[in-house]
Structures are given as C-alpha cells and as structure tokens.
Amino acid sequence: MLPIKTVGIAIEIVGIFFMAMYIVFAFILMRQVRLMNDSLSTPVKHVFSLVALIHFLASLLIFSLAILAI
Amino acid sequence: MVFSSFIADPQRTSYDGADADENVKYVLRRSKITNIPWLIATVIMIALPVFGVPYILGIKFSGEIVFKENYVFVATLFWYLATFGFFFQKFVNWFFNVLVITNKKLVDMDFIGLAYKNISETMLYNIEDVTSNITGIVGTIFNVGDVFIQTAAEMREFEFIGADDPSKVRDLIIDLVEKTKGHNATH
Numbered sequence: 002m003l004p005i006k007t008v009g010i011a012i013e014i015v016g017i018f019f020m021a022m023y024i025v026f027a028f029i030l031m032r033q034v035r036l037m038n039d040s041l042s043t044p045v046k047h048v049f050s051l052v053a054l055i056h057f058l059a060s061l062l063i064f065s066l067a068i069l070a071i
Numbered sequence: 072m073v074f075s076s077f078i079a080d081p082q083r084t085s086y087d088g089a090d091a092d093e094n095v096k097y098v099l100r101r102s103k104i105t106n107i108p109w110l111i112a113t114v115i116m117i118a119l120p121v122f123g124v125p126y127i128l129g130i131k132f133s134g135e136i137v138f139k140e141n142y143v144f145v146a147t148l149f150w151y152l153a154t155f156g157f158f159f160q161k162f163v164n165w166f167f168n169v170l171v172i173t174n175k176k177l178v179d180m181d182f183i184g185l186a187y188k189n190i191s192e193t194m195l196y197n198i199e200d201v202t203s204n205i206t207g208i209v210g211t212i213f214n215v216g217d218v219f220i221q222t223a224a225e226m227r228e229f230e231f232i233g234a235d236d237p238s239k240v241r242d243l244i245i246d247l248v249e250k251t252k253g254h255n256a257t258h
Contacts (some may be wrong), residue, residue: 005132013142020149023156029185031161037167040180040190044083045073049163056156063149070141 018066025062027053055060074166076100076235086171086178088192096247097172099240101165102215102235109161116154120147128180160185170231172247177220179229191229195251197222201244204238 034053038046072078078098085095124147130137165180171178178192198220205216216237220229234240 005135005137009137016146023153027156030156033185034163036188037163037182040087041167041169041171042085043073051160056159059152063145063152067142067145067149070139070145
C-alpha cells in the first residue's frame with residue numbers, strides 16, 4: 002500500500018498538470034481577445050487586451066507557485 | 072453604455088473592413104438576460120472554496136494530513152483564476168457577438184468558444200424582409216426574442232438570437248433599409 006504522502010503528492014501533480022493546461026487556455030483566450038478587438042474596435046479594446054494579458058501572466062505565476070509548493 | 076445590449080450611434084466603434092464613408096449606426100448584443108446562467112455558475116464557483124477548502128485541509132489518513140496547506144492555498148488561487156477566466160471568456164463572447172448596423176451594411180459577428188469565428192455582412196439594400204418573434208415564458212416576460220433578416224443575395228438569412236425588444240430591432244432595420252433603398256432610387 003502506498004504511503005498517504007505519496008498519494009497526496011500524486012494528486013498535487015495532477016493539479017499542476019491542470020494548471021499547465023490552463024496556461025494554454027489563457028494564451029488562446031488572449032489571442033482570441035486580440036482577434037475580437039481587431040474585428041470590432043470599441044473604446045474598451047485596450048482594457049480587454051490588458052485584462053487578458055494579466056490573466057495569462059497570473060496563470061504563469063500560479064503555475065510557478067504550485068511547483069514551489071509541492 | 073459601452074456594455075449595453077442596444078447602442079445607438081456608438082462612439083469610437085468600427086469593424087474590420089468598414090468603408091471610409093461608413094458610420095456605425097447601431098451595435099446590438101444579445102439581451103443581458105441570456106447571461107444569467109453563466110453568471111449563476113460564476114457565483115457558485117466563487118462560493119465553492121468557502122466550503123471546500125476547510126474540508127480538503129481536514130482530510131486525514133491514519134492521523135496524517137494528506138494535502139499541505141501551502142499547496143491548498145495555491146490551488147485555491149488557481150480555482151479563483153479559473154473562475155475569473157470562465158467569467159471573462161463568457162463576457163467577451165457576449166460582448167463581441169454583435170449585430171452591427173451601419174449606414175450601408177449589416178454585419179453579423181459570431182464567436183463561439185475559443186476556436187470559432189464567423190462574420191457575415193450584407194448591404195442594407197439587399198435586405199428583403201425582417202421577421203421578429205418572441206417564444207417562451209421568459210421571452211414574453213422580459214420581451215426578449217429573435218430577429219431573422221432575409222436577404223435577396225443567395226437567399227441568405229441572418230439570425231439575431233436573444234435580442235432585447237425584437238420588434239424595435241425589426242422596425243429600425245426596416246426603416247434603415249427603406250431609407251437606403253429610397254436614397255438609391257433617387258440616384
């Protein structure tokens with residue numbers, strides 16, 4: 002039988018895998034927002050671009066923190 | 072105003088491919104009512120860690136804590152980031168799925184999920200008829216329905232699903248079409 006700590010770490014690694022996948026989602030979302038802004042230019046286009054960029058950077062930061070937390 | 076579902080004469084708004092002499096007259100979005108399901112989902116996602124985190128921290132096996140506090144903290148941050156990502160993606164999808172009506176054209180922009188983009192446009196003088204309908208109890212209560220725009224060219228039909236006050240939308244499109252056709256007839 003596996004020690005409980007090993008099971009906990011295995012679950013944490015699965016969580017990190019999801020966080021890595023989320024970085025891909027955040028990147029695609031950032032590109033999609035850029036495409037949308039190009040298709041329809043509005044007064045808030047820069048706000049959307051900035052929010053999408055911060056969201057992407059936050060996904061990278063949280064992924065790094067998760068690796069350090071294991 | 073920018074985040075309204077019905078904007079007349081929007082400021083600093085244009086679309087990709089607009090002509091130099093083209094002005095955006097209206098920008099129409101789906102009714103805000105249509106956002107309620109994903110807004111409820113967002114609220115549930117915000118509330119979940121309040122109950123979930125103490126439970127996860129309390130999981131013990133043979134007296135040993137399974138998950139480290141640091142990791143649960145980072146996982147909670149990730150959950151909130153994912154909640155924000157969900158909200159933001161749904162919001163931009165609502166914001167950019169628009170029907171743009173200019174003094175010359177009608178442009179229908181559809182973005183579905185992250186990987187589908189469809190933009191159709193027609194000249195206003197190509198529009199043959201416009202139909203609006205309201206179905207269901209929610210639609211009747213909130214005056215939300217669909218508008219179908221039939222064009223002469225290739226028998227294409229434009230759909231605007233979930234519009235606020237569809238009769239008003241139908242009327243304003245027909246008025247613009249009549250104005251354009253009248254203008255073209257005098258030239």
